[in-house]
Amino acid sequence: MIEWSVLLAWIVKATVIYLGLVNVGALMTLAERKFSAWMQYRIGPNRVGPFGLLQPLADGVKFIFKEELMPAGANKMLFRFAPVIAALPSMMTIAVIPFTTKDVVLGGWNIGTFSIVNLDIGVLYILALGGLSVYGLIIGGWASNSKYSLLGGLRASAQMISYELTLILTILAVVVMAGSLDLQQIALSQNKVTDWNIWYQPLAFLMFVVATFAETNRHPFDFAECEPELVAGFHTEYSSMKFALFFIGEYSAMTVMACLTTTLFLGGPSVPFLEDPHWALQIAAFLAKAGFFLFLFIWVRWTLPRFRFDQLMALGWKVFLPLALLNLLATGVVKSLV
Amino acid sequence: MVKIIVNGREVEADPKKPLIKACHDNGADVPMYCYHPGLEPVGSCRICQVEVKQGDAPARVMVACRTQPAEGMVVDTESPKAHATRKECLEFLLKNHPLDCPICDKAGECDLQDFTYAEGQDAGRTNEPRRELDKRKSLGDTIVLDQERCILCSRCVRFFEEVPKQAQLTVSDLGSRSVIATFMDRPLKGKYQGNIADLCPVGALTLKKFRFQARVWNLIKMASTCGECSRGCSTTVEVLRGADVKRMRPRENEAVNKFWMCDIGRFSFDRHNRSGRLQGAAVREGVQLVPYPVEEALTRLRDELMREKSGAWILSPWLTIEEGERIKAVAERLGHAVCFVSPAPNSEKDDLLHTGDPCPNRRGLSELGIPAAPVAQALEALRGVKSAVLIGERIVELLGAGELAKVDATKTRVHLVDEYALDIPCVLSVYGVANCVERTGTWVNIDGVRGPISAVKAPPVGARSPAKLIDELVRLMPKLEKAR
Amino acid sequence: MVIVKRKELSLAEKLYLPEVVRGLSVTFRKMFEKPITRQYPEEPLEKTEVTRGQPRLVVKEDDSIACVSCGLCEAACPAYAITIDGGETDRAIEREPKRFDIDMLRCILCGFCEEACPKDAIFMSDELELADYSREALIYNIEKLKRPQAALQQRIDYVKKINTRWQTPSST
Structure with missing residues (x-):
């Protein structure tokens, strides 16, 4: 029997986090355009609302009113389902991200740590669900009955499976460091700024960040869409809100990955040089760190040119995989010796 | 015939015709203003100067329109001397000619303009x-x-x-x-x-x-034949932007009209520009003529015609021989009578071109064996049958709308194929028809000379040429098709 | 055959990471520089004498239209944008346009009409903006095209200046 207050707390947290996630996704589209504009001496969207802040809203309205197209010969069921599969996993993985390590107290009402659930196998949960998002892409690509879409979907699956390995192995190094699969524990283990995993696992951090780029199909690894070669890749044939769902999925995935990087390597909600910060400060610190990684996604996109697909594969299998294995081995050896 | 050399080529020339004719006939481009092949040459403009060498005498520049070709003449139309002389003549002609080309209707088909361009006379020398x-x-x-x-x-x-x-x-x-x-x-x-x-x-x-009214280069010009009398003068019909006939001009035809035509034919285009033309078809339903798809209207017409043994086809003399042939074939197979309306001669007859007979294809239709019927006789034939098809442009005009209104609707069902609708009780269906500047075909004039008529512009939407209408009707008659 | 000798990469370059950081630093710095975007409708372009906007018809000082509907612009127009119907007037120059339509959707602003005009009646104005809600509204009739000569004077003077180049006799 769950206590009502616990259920209510859970509902409040879930609402806030999901609304936040979707809004961050929307704002990211604006941020993407704004930052890219600034980097190119432009102004960016500035017509809708102050500083163009309402642009995502306008885009959303536009998406809703766009015509829904169904390619001839498409598998109708899968074609409709693919965007959902693509968007869902990243939305679900946000559930285990710990935004605080301390209990949040709202006017005397303790609603627990600010994460939707505290799962003791949080890392596994994230990896398991994260691995599903590739289905959305490959199903969308296949169901469109278009060569570009199919090639985009194939590339997406090849790339995501390759980098999943690196991702897992680098996360494993962190898990070895913390000795737990619970993200809460991992965050707690890096409470002091000197304990942050980034100092102990710089190589793993680097590879993890690169792998997140590949996992989320972001520049410079966005081969699944790759405009010059594949028109728009797996979502070539999509329009209207179905297309928007792919976008929401991509930006939620980015957000989750930024949160995950923060949790695994930057101490999560820990505030540098404060032993016992207030929970609000913790959330702020977490969001600041995650925000930096989100900015990094944009920053890198507008700086680096796209790789070649074989380069991407070579990097994944010939460089990152052995390095990650070695790193894990070294971590294990050192950990067992110390 | 004498042999002369024009621009290095030996040609035959008629010594009774001026030298300029021989030059023109053999591809030499000699300008001319006062000379016209249909008129006596006078040699007043002096622009047709060419260099002529005869015998041992030195070459001389002379006006080609007042020189008779003679055996052994060597003519050079492009010699520098001839050009120089023509250019000097041109300068005098242009001395008082205003710089009017932008507002001049002749611009674009003006001999003076063309030749001024050709000779490169771009500035005057007088103040x-x-x-x-x-x-x-x-x-x-x-x-x-x-x-x-x-x-x-x-x-x-x-x-x-x-x-x-x-x-x-x-x-x-x-x-x-x-x-x-x-x-x-x-x-x-x-x-x-x-x-x-x-x-x-x-x-x-x-x-x-x-x-x-129009710049001449915007006019679409096509060879056709005048339809205002049985002379059938060869014409050029000129249409602006596919809409209005702006001009009808005589086309050279030695057998019929030489270079001329009368003003009645020349200005007959007004009737072709008239609005209110019948589009598509209309069928009487109750008391009104209701617009109908042509195909369906024709199906109804077919049903009636195939059922009714007592029928008559009354043709307009503006129909071409191709159309007459088709209609005659259909009428004969249906066992219907056929005739064309032959109105009384009008008072326009003269010695030159106009014959006074307004039917442009009288001879053509007669040769097909379609009997001519004066208006009264045609009306009589109409009253005597149960179903009648009046077909061809101006048919109502010829028979008289007033006379047609007197036809007993209970006895005769009339189907009208004309340019304009006529809403009288006896008319059961009407079909828009292309007139003589909107369809192609052949007329035969009073002397048996065939003259083409051309589709210079498109008929109103849904209106068809009689030939096409009859073809569609025949296509709807399966038994007829088999019988053929 | 051309053999392109590629530069040998140093270790730092091979690692790629330092170069990535360099690239990132470049884009980061650029973020704080002044944008060069022109906010067009609020900050319109400067108009000069060579500005070649939409064609307009000259109305002379005596309020009569300079066009005599000769049709040369119509004939010169490569996009078939111009339609002219002439008519008679009582003025000394007997001809004037009764209808002068320019389909601005077809017009490619090439200026051939201006060049063809023997009467200095059509000039490329400095009007550049063209937007409306229907195609019909963008077929400009004679009333929409008329402009007082003063409004086009800058362009008229410029065209005259250019044309005198061809009128001065050559040295030969």
């Missing part, structure tokens, strides 16, 4: 003012004279002297004060006035009806 004369002198109802533009070639003067053989124009005054004028400023008379606008090599004589 004296040009003659200032009347630019809008009306010469009767048809023609406006611009005295400034006139180069006094006297083609118009000679036309009235030689063709209708009744002089009306003259060159009055002397020297630099010369102008074209009528006697005592009387307006021009007769029905051949329009020809002088065509004859005029510059824009001095213009038709009041065509003045400022």
Whole structure:
């Protein structure tokens, strides 16, 4: 029997986090355009609302009113389902991200740590669900009955499976460091700024960040869409809100990955040089760190040119995989010796 | 025939015709203003100078329109001397010619303009003012004279002297004060006035009806035949932007009209530009004529015609022989009577071109074996049958709408194929039809000369040529098709 | 055959990471520089004498239209944008346009009409903006095209200046 207050707390947290996630996704589209504009001496969207802040809203309205197209010969069921599969996993993985390590107290009402659930196998949960998002892409690509879409979907699956390995192995190094699969524990283990995993696992951090780029199909690894070669890749044939769902999925995935990087390597909600910060400060610190990684996604996109697909594969299998294995081995050896 | 050499080529020439004719016939481009193949040459403009060498005498430059070809003549139309002389002549002609081309209707088909461009005379050398004369002198109802533009070639003067053989124009005054004028400023008379606008090599004589109406290069021109009398003068029909017929001009045809046509035919285009044409088909339902798809209307017509043994097809004499043939075949197979309306001659008959008989294809239809029926007889035939098809442009006009209104609707069902709808009780269906500038075919004139008519513009939406209408009707008659 | 000798990469370059950081630093710095975007409708372009906007018809000082509907612009127009119907007037120049339509959707602003005009009646104005809600509204009729000569004077003077180049006799 769950206590009502616990259920209510859970509902409040879930609402806030999901609304936040979707809004961050929307704002990211604006941020993407704004930052890219600034980097190119432009102004960016500035017509809708102050500083163009309402642009995502306008885009959303536009998406809703766009015509829904169904390619001839498409598998109708899968074609409709693919965007959902693509968007869902990243939305679900946000559930285990710990935004605080301390209990949040709202006017005397303790609603627990600010994460939707505290799962003791949080890392596994994230990896398991994260691995599903590739289905959305490959199903969308296949169901469109278009060569570009199919090639985009194939590339997406090849790339995501390759980098999943690196991702897992680098996360494993962190898990070895913390000795737990619970993200809460991992965050707690890096409470002091000197304990942050980034100092102990710089190589793993680097590879993890690169792998997140590949996992989320972001520049410079966005081969699944790759405009010059594949028109728009797996979502070539999509329009209207179905297309928007792919976008929401991509930006939620980015957000989750930024949160995950923060949790695994930057101490999560820990505030540098404060032993016992207030929970609000913790959330702020977490969001600041995650925000930096989100900015990094944009920053890198507008700086680096796209790789070649074989380069991407070579990097994944010939460089990152052995390095990650070695790193894990070294971590294990050192950990067992110390 | 004599043998002469034109531009290095040995050719045969008629010694009775001027040398310029031989040059033109053999591809030499000699300019001409006063000379016209249909008129006596006078050699007044001097522009047709060519270099001629005869025997041992040195080559001389002479006017080609007043020189008779003689055996062994060596003619060079492009020699530097000939060019230089022509250029000097041209300069004199242009001395008083206004720089009017932007507003001149002749621009684009003007001999003076063309040759000025060809010779590269781009600037005048005189500072004296040009003659200032009347630019809008009306010469009767048809023609406006611009005295400034006139180069006094006297083609118009000679036309009235030689063709209708009744002089009306003259060159009055002397020297630099010369102008074209009528006697005592009387307006021009007769029905051949329009020809002088065509004859005029510059824009001095213009038709009041065509003045400022269109630029000539925008007109789509097609060879056709005049349909205003049984002479069937060869014409060129000129249409602006696929909509309005702007001009009808005579087309050279030695067998029929030479270079001329009468003003009745020339200005007959007004009726082709009239609005309110019948589009598609309409069928009587209850008391009203209701617009109908042509196909369905024809199906109904077929049902009635195949059922009714007592029928008549009454044709307009404007139908072509191709259409007459089709209609005759259909009528014969249905066992219906067929005739074409032959209206009484009108009073326009003259010695030159107009025959007074308004039917352009009388001879063609008669040769097909379709009997001619005077109006009264046609109406009689109409009243005597249960079903009648009146077909062809102007058929209502010929029979008279008033007479048709008297037809007993309970006895005769009339189907009308005409340009305009006629809403009287006996008419059960109407079909829009293309007129003689909207369809192609052949007319045979009074002397048996075949003349083509061309589709210069598109008929109104849904209106078809009679031939196409009959073809569709036949296609709807399975038994007939088999019988054939 | 051309053999392109590629530059040998140093270890730092081979690692790629330092170069990535360099690239990132470049884009980061650029973020704070002044944008060069022109906010067009609020900050319109400067108009000069060579500005070649939409064609307009000259109305002379005596309020009569300079066009005589000769049709040369119509004939010169490569996009078939111009349609002219002439008519008679009582003025000294007997001809004037009764209808002068320019389909601005077809017009490619090439200026051939201006060049063809023998009467200095059509000039490329400095009007550049063209937007409306229907195609019909963008077929400009004679009333929409008329402009007083003063409004086009800058362009008229410029065209005259250019044309005198061809009128001065050459040295030969």
